[in-house]
Amino acid sequence: MTLELRQIAIIAGKEFRDRLRNRWVLAVALIFTAFALVIAYFGAAQQGSVGFSSIELTIASLVSLVIYLIPLISLVLGFDAIVGERERGSLELLLSMPLTRLELLLGKYLGLAAALTVSTVVGFGLAGAILTARLDANALFHYAGFMLSSVLLGMAFLSLALMISVLSADRTRASGLAIALWFFFVLVFDLLLLGALVATGGQYGGEIFPWLMLLNPTDVFRVLNVFSLDEVSTLYGLATVFPAGLAALWKLGMVMVIWIAAPLGVAAWRFKQ
């Protein structure tokens, strides 16, 4: 089967324009900017000081925030993509066009991913620009890395959202699944890991623990960011459990790419049936 890029671009263009027009992109970008600035100036309040302290601590706080926010935003953005068209009845007309199901799926994904990427880059970029006077080259590099990994995290959860959208029989179930997935990856997964580690007294978990963390894109995101920051990695104590060999940026980046590709692959396979 041939893939016509033109058809993918038409679908992607419509999705992206829809999100621009209903001001979704603007709203999400503003949320990111606001949160980033608030965290930069007040993030150290727990340590008893207010005002910009260090970029490393700011990024560490932002990472914690993004782990909650971006999966949620991505799942909400994407869960409706296919099941919504099916439930409203517009899917039939779309598929009667000279358009394959794979092209439709990829177009939807890319259009939504573009909206999410623009929101993330503009939102955090704006905050970065406001802070730029206080950042040196090294800090800027870390901040750029944080933005890039945020985009990857969003794309991974968007991929999961499209998978849900293809697999679900109706929108209600799709939204339920999306919420369940968010709870699982953001709240439950780490608790289970920690619980297992504590229950076994750390006897067995030691070696497989970092590998298990790769099964959760939010953990991969955390490790990606935290590990590049010397000050913070010791703070989190992650270096003690995460082997340096696995922590190479490109390896973790590859894991994220798999997290983007695999759910989309499942969606494409199921959508063809």
Place this chain on the structure above:
Amino acid sequence: MSSAAIVHARQVVRRFGAVCAVDGVDLEVRRGELFGLIGHNGAGKSTLFKMMLGLLAPSAGEIRIDGVATIDTGFREVRRRIGYLPENVVLYDNLSGLETLRFFAALKGADKAECAPLLERVGLDAAGKRRVRDYSKGMRQRLGFAQALLGRPHLLFLDEPTNGLDPEAIREFYAILGELKAQGVTIILSSHILAEIQQRVDRLAVMANGRIQALGSVQALREQVDLPLWFEVRVAPADFEAVRAALGHLAVSAIEARDDHIAVQCRRESKMAVIEALAALDGKVLDLSVREPSLEDVFFVGRP
């Protein structure tokens, strides 16, 4: 396989679990034909449509359009020349009429310059910049129809196309179909209202329970089922017996006295003999009307 046919369906079956929605359909639609598919909701029309468009794969059998099987990858090219108006068309509320057409024109590879004239053709030129959200049911249907005409298709599938249209719009709609037919476009339309399409189609297929129960021109179907027709003969009550006597020797199947007329039922071949016998009654007949059999009576009420 005759080259005059554009649609070939051979022994097409479609099952949904235990339900057999389409059950062994054989059908050929000729190039340039205005073809009607008639049947109750649930008769299998929409399922057959979806299979002809390649939206559903047949469970058994095969459909070819322009010689290409609907499940072939090459069917994409055929689709560029097909227009489709789904039953209860759903469009995007957040787009305007013109944007809707531009979006589908892009997908179909049609010239965007077609969009504005098409809106005008379906009477939506004044509403082209308004969002579809604010359109009435009839306007959405018109927009859906304009969408089906993008890319100058040579084959049109219209599923219950006049749903939600007022009588004036229905007339305009069939006028456009007439123009398209004159240009050589093949049109397949479905309806559950036989009366609406029977005067307008070249041939029709009657579907029930997933099968084609009858196929042909309206005239041929009438003759095929050979339904009796009814005369309503208005005479003074005093002359009722005279009418009975005059028709007594003819092959009429029923003579019933009603309030102010006599109802006479006979077969088509006796029609002229009955009229002559009544004319011979020399002024006793005050009025006469003939009720032709309705195909609806045959296919939808019960078999004769």
